[in-house]
Amino acid sequence: MAKFFVNGEQVDFRAAPDTPLLWALRDQLGLTGTKFGCGMAQCGACTVHLDGKPIRSCVTPVSAIEGKRVVTIEGIDHTSQGHVAKAVQAAWVDKDVVQCGYCQSGQVMSAVALLRENPKPTDADIDRAMAGNICRCGTYQRIREAIHAAAGSLRKA
Amino acid sequence: MKPQSTTRRRFLKSSSALAGALVIGFWLPETRGRFEARAQPQAKTPIPPNAFVRVGKDGSVTVLVKHLEFGQGVNTALPMMVAEELDCDWSRVRSDLAPAGPEYAHTGFGMQMTGGSSSVPESFDQMRTAGAQARLMLMQAAANQWKVKVDQVHTARGFVIGPGGRKLAYGQLVDAAAKLPMPDKVTLKKPGQFALIGKPMRRLDSRDKVTGQAQFGLDVKRQDLHTAVVAHAPVFGAKVRSFNADKVKAVNGVTHVIETAHGVAVVATSFWSAKKGRDALEVDWDLGPVAALSTESLRTQYRQAAAQPPADAKVARKAEHPDAMKGAAKTIVAEYEVPFLAHAPMEPLNCTVEVRGDSAELWVGSQFQTVDQAAAAKVLGLQPSQVKLNTMLAGGGFGRRANPVSDYVVEACEIAKQAKVPVKTIWTREDDIRGGFYRPMYVHRVEVGLDAQGAIAAWNHVIVGSSIVGGTPFEAMMVKDGVDPTSVEGVADTPYEIANMQVTLDTTRPGVPVLWWRSVGHSHSAFVMETMIDELAAAANKDPVAYRRGLLAKNPKMLGVLELAASKSGWGAPLPAGRARGIAVHESFGSACAQVAEVSLEGDEVRVHRVVAAFDCGLVVNPMTVEAQVQGAIAYGLSAALMGEITLKDGRVQQSNFHDYRVLRLPQMPRVEVFLVPGGEKPTGVGEPATPPIAPAVANALFALTGKRVRKLPLGSTQSA
Secondary structure (H helix, E strand, O other): OEEEEEOOEEEEEOOOOOOEHHHHHHHHOOOOOOOOOOOOOOOOOOEEEEOOEEEEHHHOEHHHHOOOEEEOOOOHHHOOOHHHHHHHHHHHHHOOOOOOOOOHHHHHHHHHHHHHHOOOOOHHHHHHHHOOOOOOOOOHHHHHHHHHHHHHHHHHO | OOHHHOOHHHHHHHHHOOOOOEEEOOOOOOOOHHHOOOOOOOOOOOOOOOOOEEEOOOOOEEEEEOOOOOOOOHHHHHHHHHHHHHOOOHHHEEEEEOOOOHHHOOOOOOOOOOOOOOHHHHHHHHHHHHHHHHHHHHHHHHHHHHOOOHHHOEEEOOEEEOHHHOEEEHHHHHHHHHOOOOOOOOOOOOHHHOOOOOOOOOOOOHHHHHOOOOOEHHHOOOOOOEEEEEEEOOOOOOEEEEEEOHHHHOOOOEEEEEEEOOEEEEEEOOHHHHHHHHHHOEEEEEOOHHHHOOHHHHHHHHHHHHHOOOOOOEEEEOOOOHHHHHHOOEEEEEEEEEOEEOOOOOOOOEEEEEEEOOEEEEEEOOOOHHHHHHHHHHHHOOOHHHEEEEEOEOOOOOOOOOOOOOHHHHHHHHHHHHHOOOEEEEOOHHHHHHOOOEEOOEEEEEEEEEOOOOOEEEEEEEEEEEOOOOOOOOHHHHOEOOEOHHHHOOOOOOOOOOOOEEEEEEEEOOOOOEOOOOOOOHHHHHHHHHHHHHHHHHHOOOOHHHHHHHHOOOOHHHHHHHHHHHHHHOOOOOOOOOOEEEEEEEEEOOEEEEEEEEEEEEOOEEEEEEEEEEEEOEOOOOHHHHHHHHHHHHHHHHHHHHOOOEOEEOOEEOOOOOOOOOOOOHHHOOEEEEEEOOOOOOEOOOOOOOOOOHHHHHHHHHHHHHOOOOOEOOOOOOOOO
16 A cells, blocks of 8 residues: 555555556546556656656556655646646646647646746757657647746746 | 437427527538538438527527537637627637537538538538527517517627617526527628637637646546456457456456457456556467568558559549650659558547447547447447437547547447446557558659650659548548549649649558548648659759749639748748758648748758748638647648658557657747738638648758758658668
């Protein structure tokens, strides 16, 4: 049994310890905002924050996160970094970033992590931070614009 | 609602019971435009009413969108068309995906579907009419209440206004309006009168999609829901000889092991248990005839057939003077090759099925609701009307979810039928990449004869590849004289004025399942046509834009985007050292798109820095979405042009996931500038037409940079030529 925290609440996970965090979130906890895209840390659709850092939940077994704090797209607004998440989400809506939207939970989680570390990212910083998140609809240009816009709105706030 | 047996009165009655709402339904039995030829005959019997608009007592307006929303923006564009005529408050408009139902049929194809970049064009009149009918009924209800004539009232953003400034909110009129007969005739606004259509409007689904709340097929939750993961054949067409599930049963959570027509499914209480169960499964396969297939052997076979078409090859376009080639002063011959391509939508394929005795319910992000509903019914031994198909948001599709043989839906139904529990069948990414239904591999061989002045005197074009609709229920409807139009579109019907063009098609049957992939035949034909035209411009020592201009004199749409892209890109102006431009222009789905790509080489790697796209899609409904679709279509086409390829060896697909079926990532995304040609009376296609030009634009830029012609995709192919 693994114990960890998801969006501030303690979870006692009783299924197989090799279960990836992604499937613990989706199947056991019903948190389906975190998406399955590849299962091998290639696409970033499953990005969540573990102790504040973005990780790929599809390759992170629950046995490896004992006692740690997981934040998902459902909880990101309510953390101490909620203002960053809200700025990112508002910029995403304002720039009309999403198309199918399936990858966007992961994109938002990666962007929030970037802006928390780096409040004024350059294009090269954005390239590095977002290269692991695939979008097949090709919303990349608007993602870049939205990250700059969110950074700008956070500086004003 | 049971549309088959419901009269209008009963319909309205039952629908007003539906949360006290005014529900507007109607039918528009006309076909038009490019769909006319392919449309199935419309039923002569009275068409049952159907529902597109619900006005709630609280003044909310819900538009039921009959298409699949998978990124292209129908969840916003269709409500805009309704709201334009309904004259409601846009901030109160929501959209829902309609389930499968005959009332939601495509006005051109006669079945419910999403494809061919047709969603906005085919529903443009239908949705506006629905809005206008609802508005007129609300006006009539208000007029009745005020005892005035309907022409004495008008509307303003969700209110009916009467003489003396009296006003009633739409929500207050819902009950009275629901009792009125449906107006037969309404007058629609002219484009000059539009208040909403043509304005950049943000999507209605953004908030849900950036907060993780949007419900995709994969997110369906049901009581006692199980998950199935399937061991698919390692080689296309292979059959299960036997299997050993001893180790599977040891996996905690596994409940069933079920043989299907094409594999063995492991059903469990969670995905991870099902996946582990599948990994523990031992299947003995009868591999069949495809086990010897390789891309290399196909290439040899296709190239031979292109050089010497077999006797049963078909003529898709006949030259006026077949002997013209003999009189040519000079000939140019080029051979082109494009690979199989997987669609690889972000959301892996999935379908949830719940069987309950004499009915069943499906949840699936389907592009082909009618086809999938019928296929499910057949597997389950039910009538289509006994199968409720709920359309879920889909995480991309690009054609993969429009399968005439409903592969993943049929499989999910086979599993649920045997398991006798609700089951969500989930494909892994490996299942998706290796699961077939690819854009076909093609070889083109083009021979162009030039006269003494360098003008085109004859054009012999041979296309070799498999037919998308061949062997499917669509074959009878679409294949004419042995020619699948999707194999030759963009070549045989080229908008260029080319004398003596002969197009020959050799349809192959390699045993690899194929399917439409964003822009279908144009995904390869534009690459061939536009790189060859570029080559001919160089042979004639002419500027690529000027040369195209000469061949498009009678096509203002193509000419318009060509000139616009050239001027906005600064065509002809100097670039920094190491950079070059290339242009391509192509017409598809009723729209024309020209693109200028700026490229450089970093070692062997092609970098695309900037793309200027000029797009004529007729009347623009939502420019904000159109711009996004052009950007996205270019990104999708660039993935394929730079690195997309599915290859086979010993019958096995060599790629499996995003590490070896590589796709465009953010750092590789060029800056895309989109310019829309204004005007137009009717909308034409948006989702696909910007994909075809990008590969040839990049290839032509590389020629300008290096002097070498690109005749094979992808540019970064791991395969030798």
